[in-house]
Amino acid sequence: xxxxxxxxxxxxxxxxxxxxxxxxxxxxxxxxxxxxxxxxxxxxxxxxxxxxxxxxxxxxxxxxxxxxxxxxxxxxxxxxxxxxxxxxxxxxxxxxxxxxxxxxxxxxxxxxxxxxxxxxxxxxxxxxxxxxxxxxxxxxxxxxxxxxxxxxxxxxxxxxxxxxxxxxxxxxxxxxxxxxxxxxxxxxxxxxxx
Numbered sequence: 001x002x003x004x005x006x007x008x009x010x011x012x013x014x015x016x017x018x019x020x021x022x023x024x025x026x027x028x029x030x031x032x033x034x035x036x037x038x039x040x041x042x043x044x045x046x047x048x049x050x051x052x053x054x055x056x057x058x059x060x061x062x063x064x065x066x067x068x069x070x071x072x073x074x075x076x077x078x079x080x081x082x083x084x085x086x087x088x089x090x091x092x093x094x095x096x097x098x099x100x101x102x103x104x105x106x107x108x109x110x111x112x113x114x115x116x117x118x119x120x121x122x123x124x125x126x127x128x129x130x131x132x133x134x135x136x137x138x139x140x141x142x143x144x145x146x147x148x149x150x151x152x153x154x155x156x157x158x159x160x161x162x163x164x165x166x167x168x169x170x171x172x173x174x175x176x177x178x179x180x181x182x183x184x185x186x187x188x189x190x191x192x193x194x
Contacts, residue, residue: 006036008046012056019057019098029053058105059115065092065103066116069123078130079180085127086149086176093153131183141183148179
């Protein structure tokens with residue numbers, strides 16, 4: 001019998017909180033059961049196993065990130081929107097490192113399509129409107145932004161920028177400025193390549 005008050009959402013949120021404390025890779029059913037004060041077998045009334053739990057935490061993180069991004073992007077355009085979008089990922093990763101790692105968890109195709117992932121792509125495309133990129137360049141730019149934002153944030157979380165000057169905040173501003181300049185002068189696909 002399931003513990004009173006325990007449901008899939010509560011289990012998922014508890015796992016996300018645990019991930020923020022110990023790291024997403026360290027979340028186990030036994031550690032979660034201990035945190036919730038239940039036996040591991042009780043968790044199977046709410047999740048199908050560790051893989052299902054990881055997917056649920058990933059979906060929660062993607063949704064939280066999308067909600068934050070939508071709120072921050074409202075009424076912004078150009079460099080301001082670019083900085084806001086990157087800032088959402090950076091701030092979320094600092095506040096919720098385990099959830100942020102979960103947001104990178106691989107999802108199967110159908111789950112990914114039903115997740116907040118497509119909202120992220122749509123918001124990134126909206127940020128790119130002011131840069132007037134046509135396809136396939138817009139898709140290339142979406143991938144570039146994702147790579148830069150996630151790469152920078154991941155390195156920063158690991159302390160990669162903490163041992164040298166200037167500080168990572170100053171570099172972050174330069175990264176945003178550089179991305180803005182690059183997007184404004186993006187080479188079109190019909191330009192000759194060397």
